Amino acid sequence: MVGMSEDVWLSDDQQRAWVRFISVVERLPGVLDTQLQHDADLTHFDYFTLAMLSEAPNRTLRMTELAAVTNASLPRLSHVVSRLEKRGFIERTPCPGDRRATNAQLTDSGWEKVGATAPGHVGTVRDYVIDPLDEQDVADLHRIMGKILGKLDPENRLRVQR
């Protein structure tokens, strides 16, 4: 069983760290979703999708690339983009050069939506995650999440610098 760990249970220290970590993993999405849903009628995933497009060259990405940077499956992304397209935030255009592929492009309306939504969202991120941490914590968080992400995303499809 290559890749499977030998030892079965966790040490006390590991157990304590894991319980806290998984609690944060369970609760954080709800907090982010609630704020965005209330203030902008967007899920956190909706917002993240728009935000990734807003930073892409020409505000455009192919569906597969967009799925990678948003940590999503292609079916999930396709459904989400359909909804955002109906609301006028994204436009789908066939990709010249590969007729199987689809480009998702942020519309002007989508660009404005991101700009209008960002401050409230960032405020939430600060309040719950960043502000309670000092500089050393932020550096440690970056290092640790990098190691875990190396396992979760071994191909580095997210193009986060390592």
Next chain:
Amino acid sequence: MVGMSEDVWLSDDQQRAWVRFISVVERLPGVLDTQLQHDADLTHFDYFTLAMLSEAPNRTLRMTELAAVTNASLPRLSHVVSRLEKRGFIERTPCPGDRRATNAQLTDSGWEKVGATAPGHVGTVRDYVIDPLDEQDVADLHRIMGKILGKLDPENRLRVQR
């Protein structure tokens, strides 16, 4: 706006740490769910619910307490317990002393299910989270998640020692 942060965007260091962190938060539940669904026909939340009961005195907790330790809303928990009850892993009994309340108790079958499922689940946790970290990382993770949890769960309804 008490509690709202003054500064609007994040520093580069903060931004990088946040992007990695949120990527892990988005991906980890899928990995845990996939393994448990495949090997035990349980969601991670199902498993966590059974596991919390298995550690409780008399393998029993009131619904409200169980919701707190599993990081869930009461409606969510109620639905999940209904399903697990149908499968014979949990039994609901009215709480003597407060007739509004309901006790959820792990059955023998549920106890066996946890025992049979734990090794595979822990293996996944090790593979993706614990094993890539050294001792210092685990200590740092514990400290940092404690700080964030202090914001997400200010009442400390989770009875994690602080």
Next chain:
DNA sequence: TCTACTTAGTTGTAGCGTCAACTATTCCGA
């Protein structure tokens, strides 16, 4: 003890995500 409020929990509905199935296109080897 009557009423209003709070707490505990359940249920129904609507929305989102996963999985499997499907179409369309491109790639590749003989």
Next chain:
DNA sequence: TCGGAATAGTTGACGCTACAACTAAGTAGA
């Protein structure tokens, strides 16, 4: 250049979660 495999993406059905509405029971003030 033909046929099989791989890639890109969409769609539909089903299961899980959030939210709101609800029932039932305890609590507290007049």
